[in-house]
Amino acid sequence: MYILIAGGGKVGFHLAEELLREHHEVLVIERESARAAQVREELGGNVMIGDSCEATTLDAAGVSRADLVAAVTGDDEDNLVICDIAHYRGVGRTIARINNPKNELLFSKRGIETTISATQAVLAQIEQELPTQQMIPLLQLHSGLELVEIKLPETSPVAGRSVREVLLPAESLISLIVDPGGVPRMPSGDTRLSAGDALVIVSRKESLGILKEQLIGSTHGLDT
CATH class of the missing domain: 3.30.70.1450 (Regulator of K+ conductance, C-terminal domain)
Structure with missing residues (x-):
């Protein structure tokens, strides 16, 4: 699979690391050049500097042939925009990181059904106890x-x-x-x-x- 990961922070980096270990084709898009350089040291050439919220950046990254786009930046609004662009470009599957659980309904209304919320995951574990x-x-x-x-x-x-x-x-x-x-x-x-x-x-x-x-x-x- 060809997987685009928007966001080269800790979540994006470790996600890319695991997917590469599973022999997927992965490209991380990171807007901060210093952070992109750090990720490149660990992952090799699987990093691109750019703003994933811009359609031109996603096009340059080959979004039209991506099997999946994972928007895992630290900003919910950015993740929503990235998934919207990916859908418009014909990507069949998107996954979005949500930092504020209150935004989950908004993502769902925009057709982004697969969302990951660390807050909700921790809450679910607490509720089980x-x-x-x-x-x-x-x-x-x-x-x-x-x-x-x-x-x-x-x-x-x-x-x-x-x-x-x-x-x-x-x-x-x-x-x-x-x-x-x-x-x-x-x-x-x-x-x-x-x-x-x-x-x-x-x-x-x-x-x-x-x-x-x-x-x-x-x-x-x-x-x-």
Whole structure:
């Protein structure tokens, strides 16, 4: 694969290093000449000095033949512009680093569905350690899907029901059930849900609120 990495900071450098180790063709674009020189010392000729927010720079980097563009600068607005230009130039896949989680919706509305937020990743790890947290984000998938874990409380409206009796939002799927003893099982339509079960579910992000209400209940008022 030919992968363009916009931003030669620590994230861009280590990303390029790993991708080169996997024998991908990689080019890092860095606007600061001093930083570009440092990266070049480590990565050889896989660095270009330029502003990734400018279409001419991306064109010179061969964006039209790139399989993927990863915008990992420290500025969310720059990353949004870079992904927009890449899409306009016909790149099928873009990945954007988001520093402020509040910007995630803006990226999604612009068609940039794959975003990485260090803040959200750390928060997800913290939430997994909170005994009162009943909906835990696990992973953002491609095409606007998310993998979440939902722990059914004693007052869950679906406790005692079979999987086929639970009306989930469209494009939502229970992929795994882990009982309170930590034993995983693949659900079927006849699998009965119990309080204390942890459900691993794939769903669209916009459906998570409905999903939470259906499985946990509206009285808990917990945010994802």
